[in-house]
Amino acid sequence: MSTATRSGSKARGADKGGSGGQQALPSREKLLDLYREMLMIRRFEEKAGQLYGMGLIGGFCHLYIGQEAVAVGIQHALTEADSVITGYRDHGHMLVCGMEPRRVMAELTGRATGYSKGKGGSMHMFARDKKFYGGHGIVGAQVPLGSGIAFAHKYRGDGGLCVAYMGDGAVNQGQVYESFNMASLWQLPVLYVIENNRYGMGTSVQRAAAGPALCERGHAYGIPGHQVDGMDVVAVLEKAKEITGEIRAGKGPVILEAMTYRYRGHSMSDPAKYRTKEEVQEMREKHDPIEQLKRRMIEGKAATEEQLKELDKEVRGIVNDAARFSQDSPEPDAAELWTDVLVEA
Amino acid sequence: MPTEILMPALSPTMTEGNLARWVKKEGEKVAAGDVIAEIETDKATMEVEAVDEGTLGRILVPEGSEGVQVNTPIALLLGEDEDAAALDGAAAEAPARRPEPAEAPKAEAKQPEGGKEAAGGAFPATTPAPPEPEVPEGTEMVRMTVREALRDAMAEEMRRDDTVFLMGEEVAQYQGAYKVSQGLLDEFGERRVIDTPITEHGFAGLGVGAGMAGLRPIVEFMTWNFAMQAMDQIINSAAKTLYMAGGELGCSIVFRGPNGAASRVAAQHSQDYASWYMHCPGLKVVAPYSAADAKGLLKAAIRDPNPVIFLENEMLYGQSFEVPRLDDFVVPIGKAKIVREGRHVTITGYSLMVARALEAAAVLAEQGIEAEVIDLRTLRPLDTETIVESVRKTNRLVSVEEGWPVAGVGSELAAVMMEQAFDWLDAPVARVAGKDVPLPYAANLEKMALPQVEDIVEAAKTVCYRK
Numbered sequence: 001m002s003t004a005t006r007s008g009s010k011a012r013g014a015d016k017g018g019s020g021g022q023q024a025l026p027s028r029e030k031l032l033d034l035y036r037e038m039l040m041i042r043r044f045e046e047k048a049g050q051l052y053g054m055g056l057i058g059g060f061c062h063l064y065i066g067q068e069a070v071a072v073g074i075q076h077a078l079t080e081a082d083s084v085i086t087g088y089r090d091h092g093h094m095l096v097c098g099m100e101p102r103r104v105m106a107e108l109t110g111r112a113t114g115y116s117k118g119k120g121g122s123m124h125m126f127a128r129d130k131k132f133y134g135g136h137g138i139v140g141a142q143v144p145l146g147s148g149i150a151f152a153h154k155y156r157g158d159g160g161l162c163v164a165y166m167g168d169g170a171v172n173q174g175q176v177y178e179s180f181n182m183a184s185l186w187q188l189p190v191l192y193v194i195e196n197n198r199y200g201m202g203t204s205v206q207r208a209a210a211g212p213a214l215c216e217r218g219h220a221y222g223i224p225g226h227q228v229d230g231m232d233v234v235a236v237l238e239k240a241k242e243i244t245g246e247i248r249a250g251k252g253p254v255i256l257e258a259m260t261y262r263y264r265g266h267s268m269s270d271p272a273k274y275r276t277k278e279e280v281q282e283m284r285e286k287h288d289p290i291e292q293l294k295r296r297m298i299e300g301k302a303a304t305e306e307q308l309k310e311l312d313k314e315v316r317g318i319v320n321d322a323a324r325f326s327q328d329s330p331e332p333d334a335a336e337l338w339t340d341v342l343v344e345a
Numbered sequence: 346m347p348t349e350i351l352m353p354a355l356s357p358t359m360t361e362g363n364l365a366r367w368v369k370k371e372g373e374k375v376a377a378g379d380v381i382a383e384i385e386t387d388k389a390t391m392e393v394e395a396v397d398e399g400t401l402g403r404i405l406v407p408e409g410s411e412g413v414q415v416n417t418p419i420a421l422l423l424g425e426d427e428d429a430a431a432l433d434g435a436a437a438e439a440p441a442r443r444p445e446p447a448e449a450p451k452a453e454a455k456q457p458e459g460g461k462e463a464a465g466g467a468f469p470a471t472t473p474a475p476p477e478p479e480v481p482e483g484t485e486m487v488r489m490t491v492r493e494a495l496r497d498a499m500a501e502e503m504r505r506d507d508t509v510f511l512m513g514e515e516v517a518q519y520q521g522a523y524k525v526s527q528g529l530l531d532e533f534g535e536r537r538v539i540d541t542p543i544t545e546h547g548f549a550g551l552g553v554g555a556g557m558a559g560l561r562p563i564v565e566f567m568t569w570n571f572a573m574q575a576m577d578q579i580i581n582s583a584a585k586t587l588y589m590a591g592g593e594l595g596c597s598i599v600f601r602g603p604n605g606a607a608s609r610v611a612a613q614h615s616q617d618y619a620s621w622y623m624h625c626p627g628l629k630v631v632a633p634y635s636a637a638d639a640k641g642l643l644k645a646a647i648r649d650p651n652p653v654i655f656l657e658n659e660m661l662y663g664q665s666f667e668v669p670r671l672d673d674f675v676v677p678i679g680k681a682k683i684v685r686e687g688r689h690v691t692i693t694g695y696s697l698m699v700a701r702a703l704e705a706a707a708v709l710a711e712q713g714i715e716a717e718v719i720d721l722r723t724l725r726p727l728d729t730e731t732i733v734e735s736v737r738k739t740n741r742l743v744s745v746e747e748g749w750p751v752a753g754v755g756s757e758l759a760a761v762m763m764e765q766a767f768d769w770l771d772a773p774v775a776r777v778a779g780k781d782v783p784l785p786y787a788a789n790l791e792k793m794a795l796p797q798v799e800d801i802v803e804a805a806k807t808v809c810y811r812k
Contacts, residue, residue, distance in 0.1 A: 101616050120591060134590070138577055141578065144546070145550055147551060148555040151554070178550075181547070
């Protein structure tokens, strides 16, 4: 298993820990978990899109469909000591952190039973017991915050690390580099995951980011960068295991660029004129993370069609229940307008 | 004629200093660039280099002299063709205010009771005033500077809680750009006293993240002017998260540093941010005047589970006040303090402007107007009760602030008076504020732009309908 050098990046798919069926598959149970979690995100997001269309979800709603393999693969390399923070395309990360689909959906519909009592919405949910620190709406702001969470892990010596996710759009924010510098100076236990879905809203990476691969953006700070096929959940998991091992060994921050794709628009109101229908179609047909894993599991006799159908049914049941819950729950009480501005000392 | 070597100004706010040591002795040759003496300012000990070459003819101010005014001749330098006889014609008096023997202990320059004259005017003690509820009668008082009070507050809180740490530019090895964190690195080590790169947006965000993860960071901005780089993290991440999280996740953090005009540092380094932060729900905003309040409020801020904006003032760092000697002196956030009682007009101020208000009150007293001076201390949450109660007695309010008038602290106070004390007002609320321009550099223009004692006196007389 090769690792990128301090200066190096890997071309997509060229990484030995990367795509393809060459490496030994994880156990059958692990594969089923990965599959189920990706499916959960997919079905959850489809339902959220549906509820948005019905006017039940308001404001901004950024769907994670297409990118499921990234959050799921990374999460399986983490332990209970580790923390996660991300930007605004965050529903998938919440679900894999173990947050309840019901309460995530209820936050989307702005109800009292939502994770933030309906006061945060799609981009602002948090779960301290899951060490999930949001859900942040300002592009790039979660990167210093995540570095601070990593600082706290190191300060306490609790052995944990922080995964700070960002999109390809965030990597052009100055505060990201301020964070890289401090994280490297102080050898903070942080994994920066760049989810490169090729577009920052409507602007392609080629039109926004100068220089070579985004995973090399830490080069100036001595932060090793890796690239992985973000449509291949097993590849992401294997790469994340290797990298988190290095971080846990005290080697400081690492950047992992996951090459991925979102099928839906940037948000629900995105006409998607910046890319062709054929491009989206090609990614769906040839690189879909869920279909890829399904194929491999069936070919490798890790699961049968019937088993996976059954799983799909179960997941749909959970999502439908969450949708019902999110509609049946009451709106927040008027008194909630004035609560949670400050913690009463 | 021998050349006079003058006491140099080594910082924008320095008006006097201590002559710590003569490196060159009388009769020694001096080349341009040679270190001739060490001078202790309120911030650091600095070396003084010779500008001209020659022979150090006579030392006018001996080692150990304290309170040597800037521009005082401290030595005479003989030129190439001059001999010692030339010294006799030159000024030979030693003009230090309090020359002391060389072996005298080098403490902070002592100030006379009731404050002293400095670049910005007087710094009256906040007495007479009703005793603080948190100070038991008979408590011993210790005289200390605001700088020392702030340092002690941090040290005490760091001793009692391991999750408290200090980070910022030059806070550790340099001992603080304004010497506020002096000695903390020695006591607490580099795990808890952390020098950052010059990266305000980054370290403010990193601090907020550490706060979210349960630590209690103290983030020092070298001045609040630089915190504009960090504004997004302060407002969007620190102030709003608790609400957006429905109470699930907040952040206990103190952002602190000097705010407002220092002295002759021009517009980019001279802004008062009080009204900016006061505007934002989710923050507490504190701006103390006296050393006791600086200490007690900083301790309260560090313990507070919310983000606290702590606005200090560079002109006050070196000023001394009485501070109660108590094991754990904490001043509650959200309480204004009546620092001078009066019945004719209420004057409010915060931070350095409390000094101006007190001076104005003394002037007004000579003219038969008894002003009640309120040190707001906390700007958010504002102690409207204390202000309204005072205005119900005096029926007049003059608000003093260093910041700009538009949408300022005074604007807010005027609105509060309309809402809560309208029937008690005998005159419109008067605002004394910084002029509505970026702060100019020239000494005369800078003075015109900042609220002066006479402006406050004028405003108070106007609302009292006195000529």
